[in-house]
Amino acid sequence: MATERxxxxxxxRASARTVRGYRESGGYEALARALKMQxxxxxxxxxxxxxxxxxxxxxxxxxxWSFVPRGAGRPKYIVCNADESEPGTxxxxxxxxHDPHQLIEGCVIAGKAVEANTTYIYIRGxxxxxxxxxxxxxxxxxxxxxxxxxxxxSGFRHDxxxxxxxxxxxxxxxxxxxxxxxxxxxxxxxxxxxxxxVGAFGAPTVxxxxxxxxxxxxxxxRGADWFRAIGTDERNTGPKLYAISGHVERxxxxxxxxGVPFQELLDGCGGMYKGRALKAFIPGGASAPMLxxxxxxxxxxxxxxxxAGSMLGSAAVIVMDETTxxxxxxxxxxxxxxxxxxGQCTPCREGTNWMRIVLExxxxxxxxxxxxxxxxxxxxxxxxxxxxxxGDAAQGPVRSLVQKFGDEIRDNLRxxxxxxxxxxxxxxxxxx
Amino acid sequence: xxxxxxxxxxxxxxxxTNLIEAALEVGVQIPHYCYHPRLSVVGQCxxxxxxxxxxxxxxxxxxxxxxxxxxxxxxxSPQAAEAQRAIMEFLLINHPLDCPICxxxxxxxxxxxxxxxxxxxxxxxxEEKRTYPHKERIPLGPTVLLNxxxxxxxTRCIRFTREVSRTSELSFFERGSxxxxxxxxxxxxxxxxxxxxxxxxxxxxxxxxxxxxxxxVWYLDKKPSICAGCDVGCNVTLxxxxxxxxxxxxxxNPEVNDYWMCDHxxxxxxxxxxxxxxxxxxLRREGTLQATGWRDALDALFQALRAKRADGATAILxxxxxxxxxxxxxxxxxxxxxxxxxxxxxxxxAARHIPNPRGGITGHDAAPNRRGAELxxxxxxxxxxxxESLLLEEGAAGCATLFVADSDFGKAAHDPRVVExxxxxxxxxxxxxxxxPLARAADLVLPVATHAEREGTWIxxxxxxQRFERAFPAPAQCRPALDVLIDLLARFDPKWxxxxxxxxxxxxxxxxxxxxxxxxxxxxxxxxALAAAPAEAGA
Numbered sequence: 001m002a003t004e005r006x007x008x009x010x011x012x013r014a015s016a017r018t019v020r021g022y023r024e025s026g027g028y029e030a031l032a033r034a035l036k037m038q039x040x041x042x043x044x045x046x047x048x049x050x051x052x053x054x055x056x057x058x059x060x061x062x063x064x065w066s067f068v069p070r071g072a073g074r075p076k077y078i079v080c081n082a083d084e085s086e087p088g089t090x091x092x093x094x095x096x097x098h099d100p101h102q103l104i105e106g107c108v109i110a111g112k113a114v115e116a117n118t119t120y121i122y123i124r125g126x127x128x129x130x131x132x133x134x135x136x137x138x139x140x141x142x143x144x145x146x147x148x149x150x151x152x153x154s155g156f157r158h159d160x161x162x163x164x165x166x167x168x169x170x171x172x173x174x175x176x177x178x179x180x181x182x183x184x185x186x187x188x189x190x191x192x193x194x195x196x197x198v199g200a201f202g203a204p205t206v207x208x209x210x211x212x213x214x215x216x217x218x219x220x221x222r223g224a225d226w227f228r229a230i231g232t233d234e235r236n237t238g239p240k241l242y243a244i245s246g247h248v249e250r251x252x253x254x255x256x257x258x259g260v261p262f263q264e265l266l267d268g269c270g271g272m273y274k275g276r277a278l279k280a281f282i283p284g285g286a287s288a289p290m291l292x293x294x295x296x297x298x299x300x301x302x303x304x305x306x307x308a309g310s311m312l313g314s315a316a317v318i319v320m321d322e323t324t325x326x327x328x329x330x331x332x333x334x335x336x337x338x339x340x341x342x343g344q345c346t347p348c349r350e351g352t353n354w355m356r357i358v359l360e361x362x363x364x365x366x367x368x369x370x371x372x373x374x375x376x377x378x379x380x381x382x383x384x385x386x387x388x389x390x391g392d393a394a395q396g397p398v399r400s401l402v403q404k405f406g407d408e409i410r411d412n413l414r415x416x417x418x419x420x421x422x423x424x425x426x427x428x429x430x431x432x
Numbered sequence: 433x434x435x436x437x438x439x440x441x442x443x444x445x446x447x448x449t450n451l452i453e454a455a456l457e458v459g460v461q462i463p464h465y466c467y468h469p470r471l472s473v474v475g476q477c478x479x480x481x482x483x484x485x486x487x488x489x490x491x492x493x494x495x496x497x498x499x500x501x502x503x504x505x506x507x508x509s510p511q512a513a514e515a516q517r518a519i520m521e522f523l524l525i526n527h528p529l530d531c532p533i534c535x536x537x538x539x540x541x542x543x544x545x546x547x548x549x550x551x552x553x554x555x556x557x558x559e560e561k562r563t564y565p566h567k568e569r570i571p572l573g574p575t576v577l578l579n580x581x582x583x584x585x586x587t588r589c590i591r592f593t594r595e596v597s598r599t600s601e602l603s604f605f606e607r608g609s610x611x612x613x614x615x616x617x618x619x620x621x622x623x624x625x626x627x628x629x630x631x632x633x634x635x636x637x638x639x640x641x642x643x644x645x646x647x648x649v650w651y652l653d654k655k656p657s658i659c660a661g662c663d664v665g666c667n668v669t670l671x672x673x674x675x676x677x678x679x680x681x682x683x684x685n686p687e688v689n690d691y692w693m694c695d696h697x698x699x700x701x702x703x704x705x706x707x708x709x710x711x712x713x714x715l716r717r718e719g720t721l722q723a724t725g726w727r728d729a730l731d732a733l734f735q736a737l738r739a740k741r742a743d744g745a746t747a748i749l750x751x752x753x754x755x756x757x758x759x760x761x762x763x764x765x766x767x768x769x770x771x772x773x774x775x776x777x778x779x780x781x782a783a784r785h786i787p788n789p790r791g792g793i794t795g796h797d798a799a800p801n802r803r804g805a806e807l808x809x810x811x812x813x814x815x816x817x818x819x820e821s822l823l824l825e826e827g828a829a830g831c832a833t834l835f836v837a838d839s840d841f842g843k844a845a846h847d848p849r850v851v852e853x854x855x856x857x858x859x860x861x862x863x864x865x866x867x868x869p870l871a872r873a874a875d876l877v878l879p880v881a882t883h884a885e886r887e888g889t890w891i892x893x894x895x896x897x898q899r900f901e902r903a904f905p906a907p908a909q910c911r912p913a914l915d916v917l918i919d920l921l922a923r924f925d926p927k928w929x930x931x932x933x934x935x936x937x938x939x940x941x942x943x944x945x946x947x948x949x950x951x952x953x954x955x956x957x958x959x960x961a962l963a964a965a966p967a968e969a970g971a
Contacts, residue, residue, distance in 0.1 A: 168607075185604060190475035190495045343604070343611030344476045349585060350522035353609035357559045374555060381518035385478050385490055 006239040007214050008255045010099040017137055019144040022101035028146060030221035034109045035154040039070075042113035046216060049224035050237035055081055055172075055209030056285065056313045057389070058302040061216070067196035068114040068204045076116035077205040078107055079181065079195075080213055082123040082130075083165050083172040086285035087336060088316035091241035092210035094253045096123070096130040099214075100137035101146075104160060106213030108151055109220055111158045114206055119160045122177050125167045134162050169340035173388050174207040176342065187342040188388035211241055232259030236301035246281070246319035247273040247425070259301035265317060266296070273425075276321040280404070284313025286333050287393030289400030290326070310400070323423035327409060330401040331359040337394035348391040351382035355398050362409065365418035369410050376402045436503045451493035451505055452480060462507050463516055463545045465634045466586040467494035470691055470789075471595055477523075477586050479545065481515040482507045490515050513549070520550035526562040526609070527635075528581045536636030538649040542584065562609055570614075572602070573621030575641050575695050576630055580612050583637035589613065589629035596692065596787055599623040613637070624694045624784065631681060631691075642698065643679045655903035656683055658890060659693060660753065660883050661700035662784045662795035663802060665892030665959075666693040670701075670884055675904045677701040677884060685958050688896060690788040697784075701884070703840075708867040710839065710879035712909040721877065726911070726919075732876055734923045736833045736859045737769050744832030744858060747817050750776035750810045751841030752799025754913065755888025756897070757936040759801070759808035761917040762837055768924040772813025773831070777823060778802045779842035795893045798842065800883075803891040807946055807962075823850050831857035837913065839864025839871040846870075863913060879910040886912035887933050889955065891962065897950070898959035 005011075015021030022028065034042055047062030068076060080103065084092040096103060107119040123131055138160050141147040149157050163181055170176040171186040178200050180186035199205020208216075215238055219227045231237040240258040242265055245251045249270025256265065262281065272278055278293040283300060289310040291298065298304060302312045320329060338352040358375055361367040379399045383392035401409075412418055433444045438451070441458035450473065455462045465477035473495050480493040485504035490512060493505075506512060523542060531537040567580035590602045590613065601621045605614045615621055621629070630640045649671075657670035659680060666689035668680040680701060682693040713729035714721040737746055746769050750762050759776070766774040781798035812818045821827030823844050828834055834857035836845075844850040845868045854860060855873045862874035865882045880886075885906035891897045906912065914933055922929040931939075934952040941947040946962045 170607075187604075190473060190492070192495070338608055341608040343585060343607045343609065344474070344587070346476070346478050346519050346522050346584070349609050349611060350525060353562065354522075354525060354556070354559070361558070378555075381515070381522070385481050385515045385518070387475055387478065387492075 005255055006218055007095065007102070007211065007241060008098075008253075010102065011094060012098065016099055016101065017133060019101060019137075019140050019146055022099075026221065027101055028105055028152070030217050030219075031105050031108055031146070032152055034112050034220050035152060035156060037112075039113050039115055042109065042220070045224050046113070046219055049215075049219045049227040050231075050234055051212065051215050051219060051227065052236070052302060053209055054211035054215065054240070054314070056086065056287070056311075058312060061208065061212055064196065064208075065110070065114050065206055067194065068206060069197070070115070072115045075118070075201070075203045076114055077200045077203055078110045078114070078116050078119040079174075079177065079200055079205055079207045080107055080119060080121040080210060081172065081174065081177060081207055082121050082127070082210045083177060084124055084127075084210070084314075085169045085172045086287065086314045086316055087333070088245050088282065088318045089243050089285050089314040090245075091243045091253050091315070093127055093130055094241070095210055095214055096127070097133050100134045101141065102214045102217050103134070103210055104137060104141055104146070106208075106216040107160055108147070108158045109216050110206060110208060110213060112151075112156060114204075116206070117157045117159065119158065120181055120200065121160065121162045122171070122181055123162055123164055125165045131162060131164060138162065168342075169336075170342045170388075170390060173390060176388070177207065178205065185342075187344045188390075190387060215239070230257045232299055232301045232304070235303055240300075240315055242300065243314075243316045244269050244319065245316070247276060247321035247324070248319050249273055256300075259299045259304070262291075262298050262300055262317070263296050265300065266319065272319070272321055276323065278319065279322045279324050280320045280326060280329075282316075282318040282320075282397070284311045285316040286318075286336060287311075287389075287396045288313045289396040290330075290404060291400075292404050309403075310396075325363070325420040325422075326401060326405045327359060327363045327418070328420070330397050331356070331363050333397045334359050334394070337390065341390060341394070345387035345391070347382050348386045348388075348394065351378065351386075351391065352394045354378060355382065355394070359398070362413070363419060365416065367413060367418065369413050372402060372406055372409055372413070376406070434498050434501045434503070436498045436505065438505045439507055445498050447497075447499055449498050451482060451491075451496050451498065454498050455493065455505070455507060460507055462493045463549055464494060465541055465584060466588060468588055468591075468632065468691075471588060471591040471632075474587060474591070477519070477584070479516060479519045481512055481519070483509045483512045516545075516549040517551060520546055521555070523584050524550065524554070525556035525559070527584070528561065528563075530582070534582065534636040535639045535644055535649075536582075536633075540636060541634030564610075564612060567612065571620075571641075572615055572638070573626050575627045575698075576621050577639050577641055577644065578613060579637055579639070582635050583613055584635050585611055585613075586634060587613075588632040588634070589638060592629050592632055593621070593623070596628070597623045597625045602629070624696065625692055625786075627695050627698055628682070628692050640679070640698075642702075647673055647678045652678060653904070656901060657884060657903055658800065658898055658900040659697040659700060660800045661694070661697035662781055663752075663797040663800055663893040664689065664697075664784060664786050664793045664795040665800055665890055665896065665898050666697055666786060667898070667958075668693060668697070670903045672884070672904055675885075675907075677704060686789055687958050687961070688788065688793060688892065688894070688898070689786045692786055692788075694784050694786060696782075704865075704882050704884070707840065709907070710865060710867045710871055710877055710910070711907065712879060714874075714877040716875040721872070721874070726909075729876060729878060730916070730919055730923070733835065733861050733878070734920060736861065736876075737765070737835065737920075738924075739832075744830055745773050745817060746771045746833045747773035747822065747828070747831045747835070747857070748775075749819060749822055749834065749836045749841070750774075750805055751838035752776065752778035752797060752802040752805055753838050753841065753883070754801060754805060755883075755886070755900075755933075756801065756804035756808055756891060757888050757933055757940060758837070758913050758917060759805045759810050760940045761914065761921060761936060763809045764921060765917065765924075768921065772816035774810055774816060775812050775819040775822070776802075776805045776810040777819040777841050777844070778805075779844075793892065793894050797893075800892070801890040803893070803895065804889065804897075807891060807944060808940070822854065826853065826856070828854045829856040833857065833859045833861070835861045835863075836870065836874075837863050839868045839874075839877070840866040863916060865910065878916055879907075880913040880916060881906035881910050885910070886914065888914065889937065892959075895962045896959040897947070897955065897962055899952075899955045
């Protein structure tokens, strides 16, 4: 497979953070092309590329843009979702810290495509460095005429604002993000209406992930056909960042064509930590159901993972080796979701906490086999009927725990093996 | 209009109708907590999940609109029923289940849906329930108490303060399973409509300080009535036990008070319990009021009114608490007596605004029926002594007989100086339910029914004529004022003897142009809007 670095070509090249330095690697050529195109042509090009949203849901980007009502008569907004809060995910941070102009270029192109004059980049509050880099880059872009009343002298106006979040996971959900952006309590809205019709400040709004907008830049620069050629098939196209963490030798963010097999990913980052055996892995961030070692050959794209009962999500791969207590791992995630549930809808508010309590009981050794049945019954009710995707997200890891490790947990419970021993990730004592 | 099929029943509804409302059209009740027809749709409780043909997942009925033909909805399919059961389970695992000491028991959404959609056992056996320590009785404001442990987070109360009262005192605090309702420090829930959040609360989380622990709701008799607190005329459900009113709850009338009523109105019935009650007709003999029979009392009044004495006038004073029929009979009485000294008094009150879909109604009177008294013609003839002259000046001094038809017509009835002024009439007759200083000063008292004990019509600030019904009988010796006046008129003209409220109204409607075409039996349940300006009544 091709190993050309596309999204990460400027990573490590500090000069790329200025407009001048960014231009050296072909920067803002895509924007110049886009400004000469009709909005519909840009949308068509993105549709043709097969680009699917990189934030988690994998919704076709071009289709999302085409839902926005045409015509420049009323305000419309581009919102860049940079609230990268899915546990295990750290790809957008890399893009923003090392190549801010790639994102800004994508924002302006999206603005041109739906005739929006304003972008809000809603950035995770903890990303202070990324915020600083982005703000400097935006200032530079204004100075160089890339942003402002006439983008690259075309007469098209576009402004970009950075808005820092305050650290709630739920503000990464697109309507929760909008509520927060508008200054309210960050809790998702009931849909429909969808943001493309009624979004930020009641106006039509496109909400795209950082990586998605960065992809747009390259689609406009090198063409939809080039983009389509990368990846598994016509439904899974383009380059993809994978954020790998857990029991591997060299955790980090890696760029591959979408659909790279998990084993290749694992080999690419040096294999399992200390050569231990793989037990399970989460392919797409905390909300993706776990997969087992037996599924290590799976292609990491949207449709293959969905078919396997999991999801690509944000492509945050969390690798767990044989020393892992899977119940403890699931409990850690359950705690996270119970803590981050916004509390407005019943199944998520009550169900996430209930799952946490039952998992805590099993993990500490006070559980019984009936608790596994209880989880199997309760968990499906948390997802599916919740107001937003957090309920679905929260039940993913626990559902897969019961499905794939149910027998193992029952066996451990029968033999009173819980709590399982804790194996420190780093053996600090042996270092000296 | 699109056609939708709900549980095999087909109905045509306006495009944009949500499924809960559409289902009601065919008699299907979709369970829900957070949805309310006058509040924004938030889809939070997830109780109204239904199956829609062609949709992969269950949908919330409240946020699903009927937009085009052919939607097929199943509200009780196995999938939908399982979702509803699951939501009930989720709501109950952390609910204290303290029904025996909860005011809401008997009218609780959790009880009702638990019975209909829930399990009869709990799978939450070993866990400790989530509680909000020290938040069992938080005063949100002067009239509303919050028990956070019982809350199901439907946010109806929050949305009410944002969207209806427009005061925004309430909000969510914290998040996840510790999410709680509260007020921002320094901004208590003290808007005039505050207690409406208690009605909206589907569970016992919000309770009214007025009604708390007053009565188990299943002991209450509920009768439709109208609030007498001001001239908005809010439709209420009067809830009483053996004649003791426990509370008013707003009764839907989109033309008047919609789903709402104000705290002042809710408290207005307390006057019936606070003031001492006139219990028997009384006649002053040798300086003291002594109990007498109705026949003697009415004979005495008849004699006093009929005797056209040369040494003074005969004056009649009505009030804004009289029904339109009673006011009309007072005018007929004045005609028999041939006196021009006919008037009525209404205290002005604070401006009270009740929102409704057409914007709302604002009342400014402290009594419900100033417009009815005006329409019936309670006004002085040429040279007549008016109410101001009687109450504020020395008008009564020139009266041989003064008949005050309401012992509690306003604040003045409790003012010793005013009472003394009225007392200057040589014969003072007072009718009313309350034993006020005025009644105690009278030569003749006639105990009558409160508005809960009689029937009649009132005309509100919007010019809407509304009928109120008798909720329970008056105490033994008390009679509806209308019957008393009929008995009195029958002494002048026997044909009145067979009259009742319906007859009086119909006679009145034939005489007064603004009421033409109306008949007692045909007054709509939501009231009848009268022609803009009440027409002059024939004198």
